[in-house]
Amino acid sequence: MLAGDRRKRRAGDGGASQNAPPYKGARGWPALVAAACLAILLTASGAGASVTLTLSTSTLHFPNADPDTSPVINATENPLGVTVRVTGNPHGQCQLTALAAGDLRSGTNVIAISAVKWTAQGTGFVSGTLSSSSPQLMGQWYGNTYEQGSQSFRLDNSWSYATGNYGQTVLYTLVTL
């Protein structure tokens, strides 16, 4: 019975193969298109791209200082080392931005985050002022890259600041575009 079934199946296949050229072509090329699309999709989606951001420290501190003698306070940890690595993105653009979660806060007391500024050193790195309303550009590169730069943060000092221990977080984002 089994041998007979195989024979019948082969015979059936043989019969079908007589109509194979038009039928196989119709069934085969959509599969090819699908596979090609998937491949393009994975490539274009950046599935092959990889970005790595490294900061030399996760915390900055501005010490207490007399506004008359220190109108600007430098962060104790200056300079902050920043390393950017982009691979698998030979023709794309890459940006590093920073967005503060809010103003510097100590209880109900506030120091505007715009009082915090940084100067940058290194290819592609830029200087700026922190903001909590829109991401601020910290660097921009093209293609695959490996850049080591530094940032020096400073706080505009003022007699208007209330006493306290202030804190806030800043989110660095490195992204391919």
Next chain:
Amino acid sequence: MHRVKVVWLVAVVCLVLLATSLASWAATDQKTLTINATVNAKAKLTLEVAAINFPNADPDDVPSVSATENPVDVSVKAHAGSGSTVTLTVQANGDLQSGTDFIDISNVSWTATGAGFAAGTMDTVAVPAGSWTGSGDRAGTFSYFLANSWDYVVGNYTLGVVYTLTAL
């Protein structure tokens, strides 16, 4: 035929995904940086001059002698708690003295300009000369006057007064 439809469906889905993803998919890495800042309590008082002088004058013509240095600029700067009071006081070490002769310190008074600055009369106890709330940089002036009198014995009188600025 069913398999062909499925393959076509996959192809169409892939094309749609491709179209929508071209501009939206990206490789991303994020790091969080914490920023801390410390502001300690501090009070800083600046007087334009360290000494004032009342010149000799006829009590009939000049019943109130103005200090030669008037007006004296005063600067009060403080880091304080948001609801804390910043106070300025002045206290005389005693009466104006020339050898064994004295002029009562209550004969010295001052007027003030500037928000928060207060006029007053000198005393051997602390007297308010200004008051503010919270941190800030305040500027004003003091003008000093000596009530003149025929009772004063001739002499060169002198005295020290201490200004104290306190921020909590």
